[in-house]
Amino acid sequence: MERPQFEAWLDSVSASFVSLSDAQRNASLDRLISLSGASQLRHLSNGLEALVKRDFVRLLPLELSFYLLRWLDPETLLTCCLVCKTWNKVISSCTEVWQGVCSDLGWRIDESIQEAPAHSEAPLVQAPRAEAAHAEAPRAEAAHAVGPRAEAAHAQGPRAAAAHAEAPRAEAAHAEAPRAEAAHAEGPRAEAAHAQGPRAEAAHAEGPRAEAAHAEGPRAEAAHAEGPRAEAAHAEGPRAEAAHAQGPRAEAAHAEGPRAEAAHARGPRAEAAHAQGPRAEAAHAEAPHWKAAHAEAPRAEAAHAEAPRAEAAHGEAPHWKAAHGEAPHWKAAHGEAPHWKAAHGEAPHWKAVYLKARRRMTQLREQRAFETSSLIGHSARVYALYYRDGLLCTGSDDLSAKLWDVRTGQCVYGIQTHTCATVKFDETKLVTGSFDNTVACWEWSTGAKIQQFRGHTGAVFSVDYNDGLDILVSGSADFTVKVWALTAGVCLNTLTGHTEWVTKVILQQSEVESVAHSPGDYILLSADKYEIKVWPLGREINCVCLKTLCVSADRSVSLQPRLQFDGRHIVCSSDLGVYQWDFASFEVLRVIKVQDPANLSLLSFGEVFALLFDNHFLYVMDLRTEAISGRWPLPAYRKSKRGSSFLPGGTAWLHGLDGRNDSGLVFATSMPDHSIHLVLWKENG
Template identity: 55%
Template sequence: MEKAAFEGWLESVSTSFLALSDQQRNQSLDHLISLSGAVQLRHLSNGLEALLKRDFLRLLPLELAFYLLRWLDPQTLLTCCLVCKQWNKVINACTEVWQGVCRDLGWRIDESIQDAVHWKGVYLKAKLRMKQLREEDAFETSSLIGHSARVYALYYRDGLLCTGSDDLSAKLWDVRTGQCIYGIQTHTCATVKFDEQKLVTGSFDNTIACWEWSTGAKIQQFRGHTGAVFSIDYNDELDTLVSGSADFTVKVWSLSAGTCVNTFTGHTEWVTKVHLQKSQVESMMHSPGDYILLSADKYEIKVWPIGREINCKCLKTLFVSEDRSVCLQPRLQFDGRYVVCSSDLGIYQWDFSSFDVVRIIKPQQDPSSISLLSFGEVFALLFDNNYLYVMDLRTEAIVGRWPLPAYRKSKRGSSFLPGVTSWLNGLDGKNDAGLVFATSMPDHSIHLVLWKENG
C-alpha cells in the first residue's frame, strides 16, 4: 500500500476506533494482537514499557521525590531501596525521611547531623532495640551482695549506687563492675543522697547526718525532728538541706552549720518525699530560677518557696481527690516545668506555671497496682509486683516489659529507684546503657536491671 493510501486508511481506522466503546476497543486490540507477529509484539512491548512503567522517582525533581518518600512507612522504604541503584541512592540521600522514622520510634534527633546514611543506620539500630523491648530481650540482671540486713534506702547518680541498710552501714557501688567502692558505718538509713565528697543520710532515729566518704567521719549532725526522717534533699550552692519526717513536718537546715532555719507545717500524714528544684517557668507565685521545695504525704503535695525563711507560706497544695479517698503513691517527680505523681487513679501531671492538671494516664493494668518510676518526654518507666514496663507517652501503649523477682516492698518508695533516665526523653543509641532499675531484695542483696548491649 502506498504511503498516501496508507495514511488515509489509518486516519479512517483511527476515527472509527475512537467512536467505539471501551469494550469494543478492547476486542479490536485483542484481534489485532492475535494477528501480530514477533516483530509487532516486540514493538508493542517496548512502547508499553515507556508509557506504563515510568520511573517516577527518577523523573521527579529531587525535593518532590523527598516529599513523597516521607509518606512511606519504614518497611516500604527499605523495600524501595532494593528496587534499583537509583532508588537506593535517592532514598539514602533523604535525611528528613530517616530522621522522621527515627523520631517515630522515640529517638532523639540531632538536627545538626544532616547525613541520611547516618540516620538510616540509627533507624536500623533503633528498630532492633524496640524489637528487643517488645520481646523482653532488652535488659539483663545482676546483683550486689554485701549487706547483712535489710536495705532501706537507695540513691543513684553517674554510674554509682548508694545503699543504706539496717546493718548500720552505707555502701557505694560501681554499677558497671559490681564492686563496692566505699563502705562506712552509719545509723540505720531510711534515705540517702551523696556526691563526690559526702553522703547525707536520714534515719529512723529521727536524725540526719553528713559523712565524709574518704574517712567515714561524721561531718555534721542535724537534730530536731521527732519522728523518723524519710526523705532528704540538699543543694550546696544554697547551703540548704531539706527533710521530710514521720512527725508530719518539713524542715529546712543550713547544710554547713547543721542548724534548723525553718519548719514547715501543714501535712497531716508522714512526709515521705521532699524535692528541691529550680523553677523553669513563671507564674503569679514564682519566677524562673526560683528554688522550689515540694513535699508529699499520702494524700497531697505542697509547694514551698525556698529563700524566704521568714513568714514562708505554702504556695499551693496539689491533690487528686478533695475527700482524701485516693492515695498518692510515694513517687514524686519535678523537673521545674511539670510535677508528676502516681496515684490509685493513675499518673497525674501538673503544669507548674498554672498548677492545672494537664494529663492523667490510666494504664491498662490496675492503676492502684502500678507505680511510676520515672517520667520523660517520650517514655515513662513503670512497675508493679511482677514487671517493669516501658510506656510510650505519645500513645500511652506499653512497648516493653521485663519480669521482676519478688523484691522487698516499701510503702515509702525508698527501696526501689530508676537508674539512667535521660533515655526517657528520647533514645539516641548511646543513652540506652547502664542501670535501668534497682531494688532491695528479702535476702539483703540489691537486684539490678541493666540495658543489654544493642546488637
C-alpha cells in the first residue's frame, strides 16, 4: 500500500476507532494483538512501557508527590513502601503524612519528639530532595563547602556561583593575587570576571551574546566566556566540558577514553580533575578536612552520588558532617533544612512512629497492652491510695502507711499512723486524713508526727496542700472545708455550705481569666454527692463560694466520687454521664453519655483519651469519637463510695501517646484480701 493510501486508511480507521465504545475498543485491540507478530508486539511493549509503567513518584517534584500521598490511607502507604527503594524513601520522608496518621491514632505531635538523636533512623530516612541536592545541585553544595564567600556567591544567583567555580587559575587568583581581593570587594560580577580570567572579562564585555550564554546556565556561560573550544566541549557533554576545563592533559585523556581519564584522575592533578566535574566548586574548599574527605575517601563520595550506602559513608565522617550542613549557613543557603535533616536522620522516622502507634492501639483493642501485679504487706483494709512519680502510698486500717516502688514492687517506707481515710505525700512528708476526725503530717525518714490538725467533727475524707502557700485544706464528713496553716497547724478558715459529706478537695492555680479570678490565682474546689463548689482562697471568715456547679437543680442526679480540675476545665462523672465545665465561664462544654453511667466511673480525663472503669473492666475512651479504644478485665475489687480506694496512675498519656509516656502504672485499687491490685503498661515491643 502506498504511503498516501496508507495514511488515508489510517485516518479512516482512527476516526472509526474513536467512535467505538470502550468494550468495542478493547475487542478491536484484542483482535489486532492476536494478529501481530514478534516485531509488532515488541513495538507495542516499548510504547506501553513509557505510558503504563511510568514511575510518577520518581518523576514528580517532591512537593507534588507529598500532596498526592496525603490522599492515601496508611495501609496503602505501607504497601507502596514495598515497591522499590525510591518509593520507600519518598514515602518515608513525607513527615506531614505520617504525623497526620499518628495524630489520628491519638499520638501526640510536639517539638520534643522532633528533636531526635542524629542518625537514629538513618537507613530508613533518606529524603530524595536532600539526595537530589547532592546529585543535581553541586553549585549550592560547593558554595557551602568553600566557605562564606562561595556561599554569598551562591546566594546572589547562578552567575556569581559559576564565576566563583571556574578554572584553577581563578583559585590561584583568589589565593595569591591582591587583584582577586579587589575584584571580590567590588561585587559579584567583578569577582566573576576576575575569577574566569581575561577571556571571562572579554565575554562579559561582549554584551547580549554573553547574556544569552548566561541565560542558558552557568556551564553555557563559562563555555561562551572561554571561546569556541569551550563551546564545542559544552556541546559534546559534561565529560568533554570537564576535560576542556582541566587543560590539554585532560582533553587528551578524554579523547583516549575512560581508562585514560581514570589514569589522569589518579595522577598529581587528581584533585583538580575531581574539582572540575559535578562537584567542581568543592576543590576551592578552604577547610583542610574537606580536601581530606575528597582525597582520602573517593569511594565514599562515589557511593554518595550513585548508591544507597553513600549516606552511611558520608554520615560517619565528622568532617563530612561539618561540610554538609550542620552549620547555620548551610540551612540559609539551601532553604531546605527539614528535608536535609530527614536525609541525615536528625528527625524521627515518622513511618516507624506510626507503626509503633498502630501496634499500641492494636494491643489496646485486643487486651494485650497491660499487665497486672500485686502489692502485699497490709494486714487490714486499705482505704487510701495516692500515686506520684512511680511511687504509690497506701493507708490502711492496720494503723500504717506504706510507700511502694511500683516498678519493683518493693516497700520503700513504712510508718505507724492512725487509721487513714486519705493520704497525700511528697519527697519528705506524708499528710493523712483520718476516721478519727484529725489530719496529721508525718516525716518519711523518721516516721515521726511533725504536725496535727484538730477541728473537724467528722471523718476527714480528702486533703490537699501547697508548700509555697503554706496552706493545707481538708474536706470532712461534718459538711465543712477547713483551711489550715501547714507548718503551724492553725485553722485559718472554715468554709460552710455543703449539705453532704465533702469527699474531695482540690487546691489548684487557675489558668484562665474570668470575672471571679485571673490566671495564677489559687482556687479551692470541694465536692459532695450533688454539688461542686468553687471558693476564693482568702482568710475572710464565712466567705461565700464563687460558684456552685451541679448536674440537676433538684438533686435527682448524683455525682460520682471523682473530681478533676486542671486550671482550665472541671470534669466529673455523674449518673447521667461525664460532665466537663469551662472554668472561665462555668458553662458545660460537653456531656459524654455512656452505656451504663450509674456504674461507670471516671478515673481521669485528658485531651485525647479518658480512663473509666466499672465493676468488671477498665476502659480507654477516645474523646474525639467517644468510642472505646480498649478495655482490660478487673478482678472483684473493693469500690468505696468515696472513691479513695482506687486511682489512676500516670496520666500524661491521656493527652496523647508519644512512645515514652505509655509506661508505668495505669490503675490501682485495694482488694478484699488487703493487697493492692496494679494494672501496668506492658512494653510496646
